[in-house]
Amino acid sequence: MKVSFANRKFLKTTLFGFLVSLMCVLTFICHAPVQVGATDTNTGDSSSITRSNEDSDSDPAYLEGDLGGLTFRFSPDGENSLTATLQILLILTVISLAPSILIMLTSFTRIIIVMHFLRTALGTQTTPPNQVLIGLSLFLTFFIMAPVFNEVNTVAVQPLSNGEITYEEALDKGMAPIREFMFDQMSGSEKDLRLFLDIAGIGDVETRDEVPTRVLIPAFIISELRIAFIIGFLLYIPFLIIDMVVSSTLMSMGMMMLPPTTISMPFKILLFILADGWDLIIGQLVRTFYN
16 A cells, blocks of 8 residues: 555656646747747848847738747737647647547447447457557548548648637637537437436527537437447347357256356357358448448
8 A cells, every 4th residue: 555655646646747837848949949930021022130029019011930730829909819828738638638539529438338249249358458459449530530520621720730720710610520520429319418418408499500519419429329339239139049059059968067158159159150250230320330
């Protein structure tokens, strides 16, 4: 117990020191002078001058520059730009939420739950291991979500990188393909959407655009859980029949002390192999996202 407490205290101290160091680095970056290119709109001449964040507020000219992988833009009216601090905060927020977005707003939830149901129905305990199931589910998710991700990159990421749209516009345009994917997968599960609309106090909606994202996301997650459990139940039926046949055979032979699962597991694996189970299940599971 003492060693565990000491390790926990050391981890907390290390994490606190890392956060303090990160804040110092970000503060230094935000206040350090950067080389930027300023353009005089009256004469059309371009000159390279060094400005700091403090000096940019009093300069009426629009300044822009790069520091490493970050682009700093200073506008006197504050439009079409964010300060360096807000840019860094936005990047860190997106990075911290990326795992949740990948797991909950894509096809990952349905796939991983079905994979765990399959492993339990086979009775193989930890085979395939969790790392293999998660890796398989992750790459299947990339395969299924590739058209959505490509559309997000086309309508939001690339225009934002080129400075054609603002961060707010990029967020709205980037969420549109994801919302469309979630709506398509919820076809026939409108009651989940109605549930959260009622909880949020929102009346009848005529179009998909009227449904808030904060209502759509939990409704989509519940819909995915229901579909995954239905598929898992259907997977259980043939393996359950094998368990019942083996158990009845053992009891009729008087082998009551022999665990039925010990005998039934090889037969279930044999059935799974003869039916080409991986190709059949993965193929049908992926097709559920295209119907």
